[in-house]
Amino acid sequence: xxxxxxxxxxxxxxxxxxxxxxxxxxxxxxxxxxxxxxxxxxxxxxxxxxxxxxxxxxxxxxxxxxxxxxxxxxxxxxxxxxxxxxxxxxxxxxxxxxxxxxxxxxxxxxxxxxxxxxxxxxxxxxxxxxxxxxxxxxxxxxxxxxxxxxxxxxxxxxxxxxxxxxxxxxxxxxxxxxxxxxxxxxxxxxxxxxxxxxxxxxxxxxxxxxxxxxxxxxxxxxxxxxxxxxxxxxxxxxxxxxxxxxxxxxxxxxxxxxxxxxxxxxxxxxxxxxxxxxxxxxxxxxxxxxxxxxxxxxxxxxxxxxxxxxxxxxxxxxxxxxxxxxxxxxxxxxxxxxxxxxxxxxxxxxxxxxxxxxxxxxxxxxxxxxxxxxxxxxxxxxxxxxxxxxxxxxxxxxxxxxxxxxxxxx
Numbered sequence: 001x002x003x004x005x006x007x008x009x010x011x012x013x014x015x016x017x018x019x020x021x022x023x024x025x026x027x028x029x030x031x032x033x034x035x036x037x038x039x040x041x042x043x044x045x046x047x048x049x050x051x052x053x054x055x056x057x058x059x060x061x062x063x064x065x066x067x068x069x070x071x072x073x074x075x076x077x078x079x080x081x082x083x084x085x086x087x088x089x090x091x092x093x094x095x096x097x098x099x100x101x102x103x104x105x106x107x108x109x110x111x112x113x114x115x116x117x118x119x120x121x122x123x124x125x126x127x128x129x130x131x132x133x134x135x136x137x138x139x140x141x142x143x144x145x146x147x148x149x150x151x152x153x154x155x156x157x158x159x160x161x162x163x164x165x166x167x168x169x170x171x172x173x174x175x176x177x178x179x180x181x182x183x184x185x186x187x188x189x190x191x192x193x194x195x196x197x198x199x200x201x202x203x204x205x206x207x208x209x210x211x212x213x214x215x216x217x218x219x220x221x222x223x224x225x226x227x228x229x230x231x232x233x234x235x236x237x238x239x240x241x242x243x244x245x246x247x248x249x250x251x252x253x254x255x256x257x258x259x260x261x262x263x264x265x266x267x268x269x270x271x272x273x274x275x276x277x278x279x280x281x282x283x284x285x286x287x288x289x290x291x292x293x294x295x296x297x298x299x300x301x302x303x304x305x306x307x308x309x310x311x312x313x314x315x316x317x318x319x320x321x322x323x324x325x326x327x328x329x330x331x332x333x334x335x336x337x338x339x340x341x342x343x344x345x346x347x348x349x350x351x352x353x354x355x356x357x358x359x360x361x362x363x364x365x366x367x368x369x370x371x372x373x374x375x376x377x378x379x380x381x382x383x384x385x386x387x388x389x390x391x392x393x394x395x396x397x398x399x400x401x402x403x404x405x406x407x408x409x410x
Contacts, residue, residue: 024078024120027181031085031116032072034174036065039092045163051153054099057092064088082120086131089113090138097142101151105164107142108171110135115178208344209273211289212336224335230287231299231329232351233272234358235263235306237280238322244280247319255319256280262313263306270302275346285346288334296329296372297379300401303327303366311364325366326357327401329375349392356390360398370397380404 039061046055064084072081089109096106113135118128155163204213215222237243244252260277263284267274272286284302287295303325314320330350337343353369361367373382385398 023181023185024082025072025076027116027119027178028072028078028081028085029069030177031112031174032065032069032081035085035089036062036069038170039065049153049155049159051099053152054096057095061088061092078120082117086113086117090135094138094142097146098149099152100155100160100163101149102143102146103164104151104160105167107139107146108167110139110142112171112174112178115175115182119178119181208336208342209289212344222336224333225289226331226333227288227291228331229291229295229329230285230332230334230346230350231296231327232332232346232354233282233284233286233299233303233325233327234355235282235303235323235325236358238324238363240280243319243321251319255321259310259313259321262309266302266305266309270298270305272299272302275344285332285334287329288332288346296327297376299327299329300366300368300372300376300380301404304401304403307364307366322363324358324361324363326354326359326361327366327368327372328354328357329372353390353393356393357398360385360388360390361400366401368399368401370399372401373397373399 039058043055043058043062046052046058065088068081068084071077071084090113093106093110096104100106114132117131208216212222247255256277260274260282263282264274267284270286271292272284273288275283275285277283284299286292286299286302292298307323307325310321310323314322328350330348330353332346332348332350334344334346337345357367357369367385368382381402381404382399383402385400387395387397390396
């Protein structure tokens, strides 16, 4: 793992923690610790300089923040500490500017409160935007009013200049820290959204063809489409019901998942599309939504490879599964079914005949009608299955596809 990856990993971990319920507690705890240290330093400064009003008020402030920290760490009363902090900061900075003048820069600390509420805000607070606006008004109000009034205590110009610089650096440092926290939270959220989008993308691609997904994104809908030449495959596991009764549900699902996952991989290799699985039945097509002149040959090759994969799997697997396969080709209508739960499905006489081919087949055999035999008799080896009465079609000559013809191997 490179340095950039490590930094991103740490950033996401921090962002995750800050984006959850701990965010308000962490930010408030940081604010309380900073405020306590700052006011202790200011207490010492006021004592050394003999500024009694500021000294006494900072005794109150130090006590105030010690109390707020006790409430935060022992009682977890975030909302109470939140408003205690805001009250003290606003009151203190106005008073400090009144005592020492606006050039001392105490009112710059009020700008921290522009960001602070957004980081600790919860639903019950609901003060982020209005309070930020109020703090900005108070900041400019202090700058305007106390720059035009004489301070109660006049200090050496160098001391005032250093005090102003200290207050500006302190306020900007806290603001920068809060901005970094903002960045960590946003980075984590963006990373989570990208990950979620990718997961949604993968899920959609498992449900719908890519072309249909693009149409839904672009138009919000996808119209049904008629395809003049498409190949349709059905497979069904032989004696599935009897075998499934002997297996635990978890094992049964695991077996089906393993088999159908490999079928999907084979279909992808041959540019075929799995339409759906219903129990132990598997349905795939070739030639849609993108047209493919080699759709029939591709789907037969994929079907034979699925059969051969299962045969090889049976050599070492504890549970032996055998399937029947059937393919037909012709005109179909394809489109999305449903509104809340999308299902891309195909319809038509071609589909019905493909289903009849599967039921008329035998275990580990791929059955096709004469039209397929006529189309690809020079590409694959066929065995005449016989003439059968197919529901809705009458008598049809059926064939088994054995393997690819040796002249077309490779």
